[in-house]
Amino acid sequence: MDNRLKSLKSNVLHALFLVVSLIWVYPVIWAITSSVKTTKEMYSGSIKPWPDKLEWSFFLPGNWGQLKGVFQFSNFSKAWYIADFQKYFVNTVIFTALVVVIILVLCILTGYVLGRYSFPGKIVFVSLISATMFIPSGYTIIPIWQLINALGLGKSIWGLVLAESGGTHVLYILLFMAYFAGIPKDLEESSRIDGAGFFRTFMFVMLPLAKPVMATTVILQLIHTWNSFFIPLIFTVHRPDLRTLGVGLYTFVKDYSSDLSGMAAGITISFIPIIIVFILFQRYFVEGIAGAVKG
Structure with missing residues (x-):
């Protein structure tokens, strides 16, 4: 019983630390992902770390070409x-x-x-x-x-x-x-x-x-x-x-x-x-x- 309780406490603490870490690192993630968004998306006030036009199906083989219109890498050249x-x-x-x-x-x-x-x-x-x-x-x-x-x-x-x-x-x-x-x-x-x-x-x-x-x-x-x-x-x-x-x-x-x-x-x-x-x-x-x- 004591071992189970210790294991439960350990898992809860790890989960808590993970949540805190994600909150702490989120501004960095947001800055990186925002660098490939359009200015319109930036002014929309969305806190999503990915562009609005992104669909997970774009990552499937044969659909990668559609990612060019989603990620604005021209921001970096600018x-x-x-x-x-x-x-x-x-x-x-x-x-x-x-x-x-x-x-x-x-x-x-x-x-x-x-x-x-x-x-x-x-x-x-x-x-x-x-x-x-x-x-x-x-x-x-x-x-x-x-x-x-x-x-x-x-x-x-x-x-x-x-x-x-x-x-x-x-x-x-x-x-x-x-x-x-x-x-x-x-x-x-x-x-x-x-x-x-x-x-x-x-x-x-x-x-x-x-x-x-x-x-x-x-x-x-x-x-x-x-x-x-x-x-x-x-x-x-x-x-x-x-x-x-x-x-x-x-x-x-x-x-x-x-x-x-x-x-x-x-x-x-x-x-x-x-x-x-x-x-x-x-x-x-x-x-x-x-x-x-x-x-």
Whole structure:
């Protein structure tokens, strides 16, 4: 009787979680399916995730030709070419790749020193950088803007990259710090006995062991940078050719506010790549978090 009751509770909880998950993910499903609807269907107020003309018989062999008149894939070409999403996509890829590389290098080096070495003021330093987590990013945009312009990079992709990659990135530093601190000192001592110096020990002994945390950092920062909006908006006001997908979507909403289906296509183009990346590399994300916590 107890086993049946436990099984019933488990099934009820799973069903409840499934319903909650569907409710949570429904806006994403709606955005994707709305990208192939007509504008008329969008203004009809229907919450159905499929086009009104769609019939399940269209999926039967021999009827696939009728699907061409149901799904409006022209919305994607409209967003890609007319709204310049092809340019925004390339900008976002370059911008994201550069920011992720810079932040990864900085956080690995900082986390390694903090995790493996002791020096005067270490606790104060960690406390100070941890305190920066509570400073909203908008509060520092003016000095960042002034600094980037003083360097003469205010109207280039490098200025945008440096502005986005600046800051302490405390979470990643603490992850690397905890992970490197948990590595046995015997490995480091063995490499020194073999004649390896600081650089070789770091590159060929410590760094390969930190791959899970590196993967976690890349995934988290990749998602954050890909979806970044505030800093790219500020730095591309006078440079439309440098706009990222987030800013491009914002301008699309302003310029084509009545084209809801095209807007949905733009939204889909913006978040589908990052969803695919996360699904493919989520295992490394979990391993990295688990490894850092264990360390």
